[in-house]
Amino acid sequence: MANLPFMPFWTDAYLADTVHLTTEQHGAYLLLLFQAWRSPDCSLVDDDALLALQAKVSPARWRAMKPVVMAFWKLDKRRKKWVQKRLRLEREKAMERKAKARDSAVTRWKAEKKSDAKALRAQSRSTASRVTAIEEKSGDFSKGAAAPKKSSRDVLMEAFQDV
Numbered sequence: 001m002a003n004l005p006f007m008p009f010w011t012d013a014y015l016a017d018t019v020h021l022t023t024e025q026h027g028a029y030l031l032l033l034f035q036a037w038r039s040p041d042c043s044l045v046d047d048d049a050l051l052a053l054q055a056k057v058s059p060a061r062w063r064a065m066k067p068v069v070m071a072f073w074k075l076d077k078r079r080k081k082w083v084q085k086r087l088r089l090e091r092e093k094a095m096e097r098k099a100k101a102r103d104s105a106v107t108r109w110k111a112e113k114k115s116d117a118k119a120l121r122a123q124s125r126s127t128a129s130r131v132t133a134i135e136e137k138s139g140d141f142s143k144g145a146a147a148p149k150k151s152s153r154d155v156l157m158e159a160f161q162d163v
Helices: 011-017 023-038 049-055 061-071 084-111 116-123 131-137 152-162
Strands: 044-045 074-076 079-084
Touching: 023 044, 023 049, 023 074, 023 079, 023 084, 044 049, 079 084
Parallel strands: none
Antiparallel strands: 044 079, 074 079
């Protein structure tokens, strides 16, 4: 699974920037965005065969659409990778949010005492299922306590007594 399985997607900005794309180009561009999001450095390798495969188009179709689709990307010639400033910025923000959430959870759980788990377990036991000895003898379960469960033998014995 990806380190960040959720990618923020600003539909208004996307549609404003990509109004000129065909349906096929939209699909290829989105697939490349998703692929880059999954990589730690938010980039794509500069390899046309791999890019065509990731965009789910034939190499011939890729050659035809590459200039239009990759106009949204910048080639880092030193690293031989395609990068996109906005995607990288969104990934950095997402990583910061994830780190803050993790730190907050760690702080919250460190503050809890280990004995709290035992206390919670004791509190969760329902007093409604407990029947006092007096209630059991008198058959008075009106205080909210549940009647004790009868065994199948007791149920059969009661049924035959009525006959």
